[in-house]
Amino acid sequence: MTTDQYDPGRGPDPGPDPGLVIEADEVRRSYAGGFEAVAGISFSVTRGEVFALLGTNGAGKTSTMELLEGLERPTGGAIRVLGHDPHRERAAVRPRVGTMLQEGGFPSELTVTETVRMWAGCTSGARPVGEALDLVGLGARARVRVKQLSGGERRRLDLALAVLGRPEVLFLDEPSTGLDAEGRRDTWRLVRELRDAGTTVVLTTHYLEEAESLADRLAIMHRGRIVTAGTPAEVTASRPARIRFALPDGMPAGRLPLSLRAAESGRGVEIRTHDLQEALGELLRWAREADVRLTGLDARSASLEEAFLEIAQTETAGV
Structure with a gap:
């Protein structure tokens, strides 16, 4: 005992x-x-x-x-x-x-x-x-x-x-x-x-x-x-997962559902979420209904490296 x-x-x-x-x-x-x-x-x-x-x-x-x-x-x-x-x-x-x-x-x-x-x-x-x-x-x-x-x-x-x-x-x-x-x-x-x-x-x-x-x-x-x-x-669970992909030329990230909170990242789009399965499911449903091809689609949970770097940068900045 x-x-x-x-x-x-x-x-x-x-x-x-x-x-x-x-x-x-x-x-x-x-x-x-x-x-x-x-x-x-x-x-x-x-x-x-x-x-x-x-x-x-x-x-x-x-x-x-x-x-x-x-x-x-x-x-x-x-x-x-x-x-x-x-x-x-x-x-x-x-x-x-x-x-x-x-x-x-x-x-x-x-x-x-x-x-x-x-x-x-x-x-x-x-x-x-x-x-x-x-x-x-x-x-x-x-x-x-x-x-x-x-x-x-x-x-x-x-x-x-x-x-x-x-x-x-x-x-x-x-x-x-x-x-x-x-x-x-x-x-x-x-x-x-x-x-x-x-x-x-x-x-x-x-x-x-x-x-x-x-x-x-x-x-x-x-x-x-x-x-x-x-x-x-x-x-790592306390850090957001990410989804990255590219939209067809001329299509802005603003066309995506507002709930996904997408952001332009270089030549592609990045979505950060604490519910990877739900966000990815919503993204794929939208793409199918809008007949949009998502190029280079990559979805993954946060890695320990990402969590470590975020902690180090936040602490160094004194946030």
């Missing part, structure tokens, strides 16, 4: 929800000079969930990740990871967590195998070296020196070290940076497999397609605050 189901007549409060792996409550992080990178954010992540932190450059994503990882102490508020303060109780949290930073530093003269073996010596319950390399598609590069790896291959090595200890919680800071399309898809596949096996994943990314594909829930940050949060579908 979770705390929101607690009935005082049934006995003592059972305490925190055991399904919550990460809890952030009004967390703040300030730096010298008074700059506040994280300005009072609250969120939680459940076991076996992929949670994405998105935001513009300087939004506070990396600072938030450093706090969750226990690398820094929050200026205010509280963080719990696996029931512990990740900074003050680092010894209790660190063996159960895997971390992939934006940039990893490896001895360039060591081979890939030697690097993973060295890391495994400091990791409790480490996977076999070969298994870790196969997970990230580096098995064939095991004997290659680190300095000979491409940028994408080094990111794969970063990921291999992050999952080496079979973590309960995995922090991934820009995991696909530098990867080609195949490497990105391989990383997505591995994240899904880990999630399905019960690993909780928190990631930051600039690839909105990545967040839309992987995240069970996400939060968009701007200027140190969470502007919106929810499932990808919930975040």
